[in-house]
Amino acid sequence: MRRTSLVLSITASTLALSAPAFAQTTIAPADQQADPADPEAVGTEPGQEILVIGTRAQGRTVADSPVPIDVIGGDALVNAGYTETAKVLNQLVPSFNFPQPSITDGTDVVRPATLRGLSPDQTLVLVNGKRRHTSSLLNINGSVGRGSAAVDLNTIPSLAIERIDVLRDGAASQYGSDAIAGVINIQLKKREGGRAQATYGKYVTSLQDVSGISGVQGGAGTQPVVRASDGTFVLDETGKDRKARDGETITYAANIGLPVGESGYLNFTGEYRGRDATNRAGYDPRRIYPRLANGQVDPREFTFDRLNHRYGDAKTDDLNFFVNGGADLGASAELYVFGSYGKRDGESAAFYRRAAGADATFSGTIQDLRNCNYAGGTCQPFYADGFLPLITSESEDYSAAVGIKGQIGGGINYDLSYVYGHNGFDFYIANSYNTSFGPNSNQGFDAGGTRFGQDVVNLDLQKQVEVGFLSSLSLAAGAEYRRENYKLVAGDVQSYAAGPFATTNTAPAGAQGFPGFRPANATDRSRNSIAGYLEADADISDAFTLQAAGRYEHYSDFGDTVNGKLAARLAPVRGIAVRGSISTGFRAPSLQQQYFSSFATNNVNGTLVEVGTFAVSDPVALALGSQPLKAEKSLNIGGGVTLDPFRGFTLTADYYNIEIDDRIVVTENLQGTGVVNILRAAGINNITSARFFINGIDTRTQGVEVVGTYRVPDLGIGKISLTGGFNYNKTRITERAVLPTLPTLTLFGRQESLRLERGQPRTKINLGADWSLGALGVTARTNRYGKVLSPGSTAANDVTLEPKWITDLEVRGEYRGIELAVGANNLFDVYPTRLPVLNTAATINNYFIPYSSFSPFGFNGRYLYARAGISF
Secondary structure, three states: OOOOOOOOOOOOOOOEOOOOOOOOEOOOOHHHOOOOOOOOOOOOOOOOOEOOOOOOOOOOEHHHOOOOEEEEEHHHHHOOOOOOHHHHHHHHOOOEEOOOOOOOHHHHOOOOOEEOOOOHHHEEEEEOOEEOOOOOOOEOOOOOOOOEOOOOHHHOOHHHEEEEEEEOOOOHHHHOOOOOOEEEEEEEOOOOEEEEEEEEEEEEEEEEEEEEEEEEOEOHHHOEOEOOOOOOEOEEEEEEEEEEEEEEEEEEEEEEEEEEOOOEEEEEEEEEEEEOOOOOOOOOOOOOOOOOOOOOOOHHHHOOOOOOOOOOOOEEEEEEEEEEEEEEOOOOEEEEEEEEEEEEEEEEEOOOEOOOOOOEEOOEEOOOHHHEEOOOOOOEEOOOOOEOOEEEEEEEEEEEEEEEEEEEOOOEEEEEEEEEEEEEEEEEEEOOOOHHHHHHOOOOEEEEEEEEEEEEEEEEEEEEOOOOOOOEEEEEEEEEEEEEEEEEEOOOHHHHOOOHHHHHOOOOOOOOOOOOOOOOOOEEEEEEEEEEEEEEEEEOOOOEEEEEEEEEEEEOOOEEEEEEEEEEEEEEEOOEEEEEEEEEEEEOOOHHHHHOOEEEEEEEOOEEEEEEEOOOOOHHHHHOOOOOOOOEEEEEEEEEEEEOOOOOEEEEEEEEEEEEEEEEEEOOOEEOHHHHHHHHHOOOOOEOEEEOEEEEEEEEEEEEEEEEEEEEOOOOOOEEEEEEEEEEEEEEEEEEOOEOOEOOOOOOOHHHHHHHHHOOOOEEEEEEEEEEEOOEEEEEEEEEEOOEEEOOOOHHHOEEEOOEEEEEEEEEEEEOOEEEEEEEEOOOOOOOOOOOOOOOHHHHHHHOOOOOOOOOOOOOOOEEEEEEEEEO
């Protein structure tokens, strides 16, 4: 693969460039505006917020920074029906994308988000400026972000957040691995006082283009009418869209801030969120039962509940706690602590397994072998009416941080910290079956789980230096030590094992819905890294700012990397500025990508073989040409203009170009004669196909972001704040890797390529308005999501999801600290484009899976809610 190199003559050593940001500001109502000198302040005039990321210089504002930052106030997160932080950010940040896939195993419960159309693990997440640990779950199924392990933003209660800063620029030279698309920094509340609130909501919707039914259409001789094109039954449609009333969600949250001594603080947040599952499945017209001995259809086909799938949000119960505290240690030092604990129980579904039995039909012999009980010698259904496997999960997440910061002699500001974070994710499969064990199979399985832990020690030093010919100069230096650990834990024997019927009857092995991890998959791997950085931030004059940063990092597994950044801002006249940045960056291959493995046992021509995902270092992967994973490397170039011509108004427009070499992807399922021959030559006789992670592609992402905010002058009709944002984003694959052992084999196929290039909106528009008058307030938001391609196995099965506008509205009133609010998300009950049924075997699933998981706003429809809160 080609490696991008960048030589910055201005920074001959490791010093290259650093850049903070400008941008969208969610403005608090005027009566809630805060002190602009406070870094936590979000209610100041647009652009005057003090930066807490992007530079380590003291006191620089958003308006003065060379690259884009969105500042999202905590009130914007609270004034919404959704209580999941990632869902709300999707409504507020133009380049932020949060699809909500279904039937994707653990990804149904821990959904990844993206920035600028890149991978979820190419955005760094900080809490109080410190690196947040990722989830242990690897997103391995067919969703946006496939092959990544990302931070779970929904473990952070919105009520705990003072503000969110979104740095939309490469920042690996300042913060290290992952900061290719940008950085999301979540600032926790410190303020005294408190708030308690309860939010209740549910979906009240009609599924667009999914008709209700009254039953199976009968034909001659009491037999169902069968479509000749695909062998499905014709259903009697009512002509009206199917209605749904589900997804009932109740959230209880409380935040309280207490003083500690004269200037200390202790802020605590607790949140419980219970969400029922939603179901946007259509009706299944396939034959469920085998024909009777006389060749006729089983009469149970007429009474069977055709709504047999569950397609939508998983059922979840979340419990999250956050604490943030600090106290002075003398006149020039502060001890601070913050931490979190979260637990999530989830339940989602796999595909429905039909009743089994030999049956000569339209497409030949059809039987759902996954439900066969061979105890009597022939296939008889274990579940008489078929079954829907349920993937239940338990996620435990916790983190603790302690640090001391202050000033030492010579005006040097320091910050020394230690942070530990951990995530565990366990799978339990219910209402399932291991076909290979027949009547001796369990119906519930412990399928194992994953663990990820991270220790981070940071030292940051900063000093303002007086230089006669400069208006100001900030110098910063720092070091970081990080240790990571990844574990994969095996499940119980029946969750993965091949029982006796695997050999005698070719019965599939492992728990249906999610075969468990086996002892051969179990792993316990660690690595460490050390890093050092330098940063300079100078105001050459009142009109010209220049920043530079460089970082060296050494990883115990793949080696060294050096990255740098340059950024500048020039304001030739008041109210107009141009800015730009250029930087190199990297993302270290995650331990999950290096060591995850999961495979199942299949019977192929009487021989039990393993198929699935193999670790990069597994003998199977090595035989096929696997190499140790290298770091992804990026080159970011950006530039734009900022306008703030009059009080209360800002407008920014930025172009970005991000080239990434050696992107880590999972291969296609490699199979065929060439694969088998190589494996046999290596002495591996029980494997016929495999997939594994590789540095597989180079990409180029280009885009434009436009963001504006305006606080309308007082016209006597209340306080009005307006925000708007636009993002255009395009990703293209520029180069593909080949395996020397199999040079003609496709490693990253058509469907995965299109998922990466066109699986997220090409354009997105965010518009918002906030109005308040006395005790009343209204928030209105509308978002336009551009075209998305839902790729099929062939071009004929591709579906273009057309642009859609999604509108949210909230009305609230407040009296003596008590607030009542009602509202609607997706007020007009808009759905993504219906997946077409082409009357072919290839599109049969579209009958009961009517909407694509690639929809950038989900597919649940209108959500109505009410909220009651009290502030004190």
